[in-house]
Every structure is written in C-alpha cells, then in structure tokens.
Amino acid sequence: MKLPDLQKAKIRNQSEVKYCEADILRDRSLFQGKKYFLKTYGCQMNVHDSELIKNLIEGIGFIETDSLKDADLVILNTCAIRENAHDKVFGFLGRCKHEKASRKDMIISICGCMAQEPSVCEEILRKHKYVDLVFGTHNIHDLPNMLKNKMSETSIEVESIEGNVYENLEYKRDSKIEAWINIMYGCDKFCTYCIVPYTRGKQRSRRSENILKEIEKLKYEGYKEVTLLGQNVNAYGKDIEDELSFPELLARVSDTGIDRIRFVTSHPWDFTDELIDVIASRKNIMPYIHLPLQSGSSRILKLMGRRYTKEEYLELYEKIKKRIPDAAITTDIIVGFPGETAEDFEETLDVVRKCKYDNAFTFIFSKRVGTPAEKLEDPITKEEKEERLKKLNVLVNDYSLEANRKYLGKTVDVLITGPSEKGENIVCGYTETMKLVNITGGSDLIGTIAKVKIKEAKSFSLDGVIEK
Ligand code: SAH
Ligand code: SF4
Ligand code: F3S
Numbered sequence: 001m002k003l004p005d006l007q008k009a010k011i012r013n014q015s016e017v018k019y020c021e022a023d024i025l026r027d028r029s030l031f032q033g034k035k036y037f038l039k040t041y042g043c044q045m046n047v048h049d050s051e052l053i054k055n056l057i058e059g060i061g062f063i064e065t066d067s068l069k070d071a072d073l074v075i076l077n078t079c080a081i082r083e084n085a086h087d088k089v090f091g092f093l094g095r096c097k098h099e100k101a102s103r104k105d106m107i108i109s110i111c112g113c114m115a116q117e118p119s120v121c122e123e124i125l126r127k128h129k130y131v132d133l134v135f136g137t138h139n140i141h142d143l144p145n146m147l148k149n150k151m152s153e154t155s156i157e158v159e160s161i162e163g164n165v166y167e168n169l170e171y172k173r174d175s176k177i178e179a180w181i182n183i184m185y186g187c188d189k190f191c192t193y194c195i196v197p198y199t200r201g202k203q204r205s206r207r208s209e210n211i212l213k214e215i216e217k218l219k220y221e222g223y224k225e226v227t228l229l230g231q232n233v234n235a236y237g238k239d240i241e242d243e244l245s246f247p248e249l250l251a252r253v254s255d256t257g258i259d260r261i262r263f264v265t266s267h268p269w270d271f272t273d274e275l276i277d278v279i280a281s282r283k284n285i286m287p288y289i290h291l292p293l294q295s296g297s298s299r300i301l302k303l304m305g306r307r308y309t310k311e312e313y314l315e316l317y318e319k320i321k322k323r324i325p326d327a328a329i330t331t332d333i334i335v336g337f338p339g340e341t342a343e344d345f346e347e348t349l350d351v352v353r354k355c356k357y358d359n360a361f362t363f364i365f366s367k368r369v370g371t372p373a374e375k376l377e378d379p380i381t382k383e384e385k386e387e388r389l390k391k392l393n394v395l396v397n398d399y400s401l402e403a404n405r406k407y408l409g410k411t412v413d414v415l416i417t418g419p420s421e422k423g424e425n426i427v428c429g430y431t432e433t434m435k436l437v438n439i440t441g442g443s444d445l446i447g448t449i450a451k452v453k454i455k456e457a458k459s460f461s462l463d464g465v466i467e468k
Contacts, residue, residue, distance in 0.1 A: 017204050017239070022166035024056065025144035031061035037071035038064070041088065042079025044229055044264060045200070046112055048180040050077050052140055053111070054172035060144045068099055073107045073147070078114035080195050082366035089114060090128075097130050107150065109133040111140065113199035119369055121156050129154055137200055141166050165204050177417050177447050178225040179218050183211050183249065187231035188239075189267060191294070192305045192372040193337065193365060196231055205237050208244045208252065215256050224415055224449065225260035228253070233263045234270040247274040254282040259449060260415060260432070261285045265292060268316055269307040280323045287324050288434040291317070292332035296351035297344035300337050303376070310347060317355050328358040328403070328433035335392055336365045336385030338376035345388050352395050358403040358433065360396040364389055397459050404435065404457035411467050412437075414452040416445045436461040 036057055040050040053075060054064065065071055074096050079085045089110070100106045108131050114120045115134050124131050135146055136158035146157050165185065173179055186201040187194075215226055228250075230236065237243035244252065253261050261284055266275075268291055279285050295301050298309040308316075320327060333348060352360070364385045367374050416429035420438045427445050428438050438461060439445070439452055445466070452464040 016163060018164045019207060020164055020166060021168045022141040024059070024141055024168075025148065026059040027144075028059065028061040030144075030148055031057075031072075034062050034072040035065040035070050036062040036073040036075065037066070037068050038075045038077065039092065040077045040112075041085055042077075042081065042113065044180060044227070045182075045231070046077050046079060047174075048171070048182060048229060049112070049137070049140060051171040051173050051180070052169055053077065053143060055170045056141065056143050057147070058172060060147065068095065071099075071106065073109065074099075075109045075111060078110060078112035080113035080117055080120075080199050080368070082363065083368075084366070086114065086120070093128060093131070097128070100130050107132045107147070109135070111135045111137070111143075113137060113195070115158055116199035117195075117369070121158065125154060125156070134158060138164070141169060165206055167206075167210050175417065176221075177223060177415065178227065179223050180227050180229050181211060181214055181218075182206065182230065183228045183233060183263075184230035184236055184239075188235070189232060189269075189307075190305060190372075192303065192376075193334065193368065195368040195371055198370055200231065203232065203235060203239050205240050205243060207240070208237070208249055211249065212252055212256065215253055215258060219256055219258045222447075223258070224447065225262065226253070226258055228261070228263040230263075231265060232267045232270065234266045234272070234275055245274070246270070247272065247278045250275070250278050250285060251282065254278075254284050257284070259284060262288060262434070264290050266290065267292070268313055271316055271320075273319070276320055276323050279327075286432045286434070287327040288330075288432065289320060289324075289327055290330045290332075291320075293348075293351055293355075294332060294334050295337060295340070295344065296348035297340070298347075300340055300344050300347075303339070304334075304337060304373075310351060314351065314354060326433065328435070329355065330359040330361075330434075331355070331357050332361045332363070333392065333396075334363050334365050335388045336380055338365065338373060338378035338380075340365075340380060340388075349392065349395060352392070352399070356399045356402065357396065358435075359400050360392075362389060362392050362396060401457065401459045404459065404462055407431070407435065407454040407462055408457050409454065411451050411453045412464075413449050414439065414464070415449050416441075416447065418446055419443065431462075437464050438462070439464050439466060441466055 040046050078089045096108050115136050134156045138159040184205040186203045187197045188203040190197050234246045236246040296310050412431045414429040414437050416427050420426040420428035422438050426438050427441050451467040453467045454462050454464045456463040
C-alpha cells in the first residue's frame with residue numbers, strides 16, 4: 001500500500017517526464033456482463049477522465065448501469081477543490097455501504113483528485129473499510145489490472161510521484177459532436193489556495209503531433225467541435241524543449257479545418273498578444289475566453305500568488321476586447337480569501353463592473369489541507385463571506401442578462417448538440433460565444449450548425465428559432 005505525499009509536490013518538479021504508450025489490459029471475458037455505476041464530480045478534467053475509465057472497464061467486460069442497485073462495480077471519480085466536495089462524496093459513500101451490506105461481492109472504488117489526498121486515504125483506511133480500491137489521477141490506465149488483481153482488503157493504488165505522459169489512450173466519449181482533448185496535465189502555478197498542483201501533479205504537456213493526430217481522427221469521425229483541456233492551457237509546451245507554444249498549437253489545430261475549437265482554462269499571466277492574434281484571425285477558433293480573475297484586489301492577488309495586479313488584468317481585458325470585440329469573456333472569482341477586507345471586496349466588484357462578464361463562477365474561499373493559504377489568519381466570519389457572495393452574484397447575474405440581451409433579434413450560428421431539457425420538440429446548442437440556446441425543432445437538427453434567430457434572452461440561456 002502506498003500513501004500519496006502532498007509535501008513532495010514541489011520536489012517532483014525535478015523528476016523527469018517519460019513519454020510512453022500505456023500498456024492496457026483488454027480481456028472482455030474477465031468481467032463479462034458485470035455492471036458498473038460511475039459518478040463524476042468536479043471539472044471537465046474529471047469528466048474526460050471518466051470517458052477514459054468507461055473505455056477501460058468496458059474493455060474488460062463491464063457494461064454501464066445508471067442504477068446503484070444493479071451495480072457490481074461502483075466508481076466515484078472525485079474532486080477536491082473545495083471542502084463541500086469531500087462531504088458530498090462521503091455522503092454518497094454511505095449509500096454505497098448500505099447497498100454493499102446485502103451484496104458482499106460489490107466492488108466500491110474511489111478515484112480522482114480526492115484519492116490523491118493522504119488525509120482522505122487515511123480516513124478511508126480508518127473508517128470506510130468497505131471501500132475496495134482507491135486509485136489516483138496518475139495511474140488510471142492501469143485500472144483493468146487493479147480490478148483483475150483486487151485483494152480482499154482495501155487497496156490504495158495511488159502514485160504520489162507522477163512522471164509519465166501516456167499515449168494510445170482511448171475514450172468512450174459522451175458526445176459524437178463535441179470532444180474533450182487533454183493537451184496537458186497538472187499545473188505548476190501553485191496559487192496559494194489551490195489543491196490542483198498537488199492532486200494533478202506538475203505540468204506535463206502532450207506532444208503536439210499526438211494532439212493533432214487525435215484531432216484529425218475526431219474530425220474524420222464527424223466531430224464538429226474540440227475543446228483543448230488543461231488547468232493552464234496557455235502555458236502549453238513550456239515544459240518541453242522544442243515544442244510548439246500554445247498560440248502555435250492553436251494555429252495548427254485551426255489548420256485541421258475542424259469546425260469549432262475551444263480551450264479551457266487560460267491563466268491571465270500566460271495570455272500573450274500572439275494568442276490574442278491567433279484567436280482574432282482564425283474563424284474556427286471560438287471567440288470565447290474564460291479568464292479567471294479570482295480577486296480584483298492587487299493585495300489579495302499577491303497573497304493568492306496569481307502573478308498579476310488588478311491593473312494588469314484590466315489592461316489584458318481591454319486588449320482582448322479591442323482586438324476581438326464580440327468575444328464573450330467569463331471568469332472565476334473567490335470571495336473571502338483569508339484577510340479580504342471590505343475594501344478588497346469593493347475592488348473585486350469594481351473589476352466586475354468594468355468587465356461586465358458574460359458569466360462568472362463565484363466561490364467562497366475554502367481552506368484546503370496542505371496549501372499555503374491554509375496557514376493564513378482568517379478573521380472574516382462565514383456570514384460576512386456569504387453576504388459578499390450574495391452581493392457579487394446579484395451583480396454578476398445582472399451583467400449575464402445584459403450580455404444575453406445583446407443577442408435579441410440577431411441571427412447567430414448554433415451548434416446543435418442534443419435535445420433540450422425544456423420539453424418535447426425542443427433542441428439545444430451553443431453559439432460561438434458559448435451561449436446556451438433552446439430552439440424549437442426536431443432531433444434531425446442535432447449535429448448541425450444552424451442559423452438561429454434569437455427571440456428571448458434570460459440570464460442563463462437564450463431562446464431562438466431556425467432561420468429559414
Ligand atoms: N486552472 C484554473 C482553475 C481551476 S479550479 C485557473 O487557474 O483558473 C476552478 C476554480 O475553483 C478556480 O478558478 C477558483 O476560482 C476556484 N477555487 C480553486 N481553489 C479554491 C478554494 N480553495 N476555495 C474556493 N475556490 C477555489
Ligand atoms: Fe489552481 Fe492556480 Fe493552477 Fe488554476 S492556475 S489550477 S487556480 S494552481
Ligand atoms: Fe476538482 Fe481535480 Fe478538477 S480538484 S476541479 S476535479 S482538477
């Protein structure tokens with residue numbers, strides 16, 4: 001049994017990355033006809049990892065079920081970004097335990113970012129012995145072997161020191177229209193509040209030739225859109241000698257001719273003029289930029305280790321808007337970072353008023369074990385933080401509605417991705433700027449890029465009709 005070690009994270013940066021083909025066990029007879037239930041928490045990285053997990057376990061015979069009661073194998077792919085993520089997983093584990101009480105041969109397994117936290121592994125070993133397998137974010141490809149060799153007691157199969165970038169991985173993708181593509185793993189930024197560099201490891205970019213090959217294949221299979229994934233996509237390539245930069249990679253992806261290209265997440269610190277140019281000049285690179293602010297106060301930004309000031313952020317924002325006027329810009333904001341004063345919070349509101357974001361994901365600071373911010377004094381009360389979040393959300397929602405209203409009466413291109421939750425004979429899709437649009441129409445529209453006239457604008461979606 002190996003327990004991961006959070007404190008080794010920075011030392012790891014010296015370890016060498018090996019680029020290799022994953023050795024994957026595929027033998028359907030192993031678990032022929034057995035059923036698995038997979039629940040995914042967290043960000044797109046986890047959603048995409050779950051697509052890999054599905055491919056791997058279906059390769060050894062499992063078939064998917066959406067009912068916990070039918071499952072022979074349960075996998076919880078977890079997120080560690082905030083404390084409530086932890087509570088949700090352990091809450092659900094209670095249900096799994098109950099289920100397992102009457103079916104002893106059920107396999108319960110936990111993976112994802114929480115699995116990389118030593119305190120979580122210890123808690124499982126101490127209090128949740130009915131969990132059979134814990135595996136980390138660096139050895140997912142080995143899951144078929146782990147299941148084949150499963151012991152009778154809890155096994156912890158978590159690599160604390162990662163160092164490999166595996167190719168030849170295959171995914172059971174949720175969509176036949178849009179696809180996620182990892183272009184890099186991990187993150188080297190070490191923002192002081194964030195657990196990701198510890199759970200996902202140091203930055204490891206994939207080789208551009210492998211990324212481009214994967215995109216060519218997806219295009220050939222009929223995919224219309226690819227989203228390049230990474231915690232810090234615009235730092236792509238900086239960790240490998242002689243590799244393309246992110247703007248160069250984007251240009252090459254654009255050259256494949258795939259209809260739509262997106263990328264998440266960009267860090268303002270790595271956002272170059274060259275990147276703005278390539279987005280502005282290529283029609284198939286979508287004018288949608290997620291540009292996390294985190295705080296509008298330069299003092300707090302420094303404490304967060306974000307490497308930019310309020311003024312530098314605003315300057316970048318202006319530059320992007322000037323070059324790509326129609327771009328939608330969204331953001332992430334944390335309120336109540338330790339020591340955030342009422343004045344600091346005012347600075348955040350000031351940036352929101354200036355940037356009038358299309359959308360913003362807002363969070364209350366959550367203390368993560370092992371991060372530098374865990375040690376900071378935090379005199380602000382929970383009530384005060386909740387008050388600030390409420391105030392911020394009111395402002396953010398006003399601007400979302402204002403941004404959406406600009407679409408009223410306009411005709412825009414929408415990639416129609418599936419049936420809408422709004423009812424029968426309604427489909428939905430996304431504008432180039434990532435606005436969700438509900439459209440009256442049948443399933444024959446799914447997978448097409450249609451001209452849609454916008455008739456109604458709400459805070460979180462638009463309604464439209466197909467332009468004949
Ligand atoms: N790599 C991305 C963010 C990934 S995490 C970036 O740098 O922008 C997604 C968001 O979760 C972050 O942008 C941040 O706003 C929020 N977040 C991360 N750690 C947090 C914490 N400890 N407490 C509250 N929010 C946090
Ligand atoms: Fe976390 Fe900062 Fe890396 Fe984003 S850039 S994943 S917030 S450490
Ligand atoms: Fe959560 Fe891990 Fe993503 S902590 S936000 S699932 S990288």
